[in-house]
Amino acid sequence: MRELKIGKVVVNISVGASGEPLDNAMTILQQITGQQPCQRVAKQTIRQFNLRKKEPMACMVTLRGDRAEAFLEKALKAVDETINPKSFDRNGNFAFGIKEHIDIPGTRYDPRLGITGMDVMVTVERPGYSVNRRKRAQAKVGSGHRVTPEESMGFISEAFGVKVGTDQ
Numbered sequence: 001m002r003e004l005k006i007g008k009v010v011v012n013i014s015v016g017a018s019g020e021p022l023d024n025a026m027t028i029l030q031q032i033t034g035q036q037p038c039q040r041v042a043k044q045t046i047r048q049f050n051l052r053k054k055e056p057m058a059c060m061v062t063l064r065g066d067r068a069e070a071f072l073e074k075a076l077k078a079v080d081e082t083i084n085p086k087s088f089d090r091n092g093n094f095a096f097g098i099k100e101h102i103d104i105p106g107t108r109y110d111p112r113l114g115i116t117g118m119d120v121m122v123t124v125e126r127p128g129y130s131v132n133r134r135k136r137a138q139a140k141v142g143s144g145h146r147v148t149p150e151e152s153m154g155f156i157s158e159a160f161g162v163k164v165g166t167d168q
Helices: 020-033 065-078 149-160
Strands: 005-014 038-041 056-063 094-098 118-125
Touching (some): 005 065, 065 094, 118 149
Antiparallel strands (some): 038 056, 094 118
């Protein structure tokens, strides 16, 4: 029960506008992950950015299991297999950004779609974390069973060959 695993990988592309840029981002995300992305809407109106409340402005995909690990291996190669220690939160989760989607191995440039960046958020957990998410007999995960940033850094270094350092 102390063994660490990748719980999920969330990939987000925020274009800040609806219409064609968002459609292009959704196509790129579907090609990279092999899964249908869902749209995210603006929570508030910001006039300076020409955003209206409830207007679609981003898309995201949640990957779990083997798909998550396969995508994470490709995404880590796009950032030279290096993660900044400041990218880890106190629960052992981490996030990093990819400036251009064509940096991911196996991705080809399409002039109709353009080039876009994305955010990758990774959740690291232990078996038994489902007690916090289930509907019936929900319970809290004990403090001794939670993942620390140091444990998560060690797991990512060992499992994916990632260097955790400030070289970014």
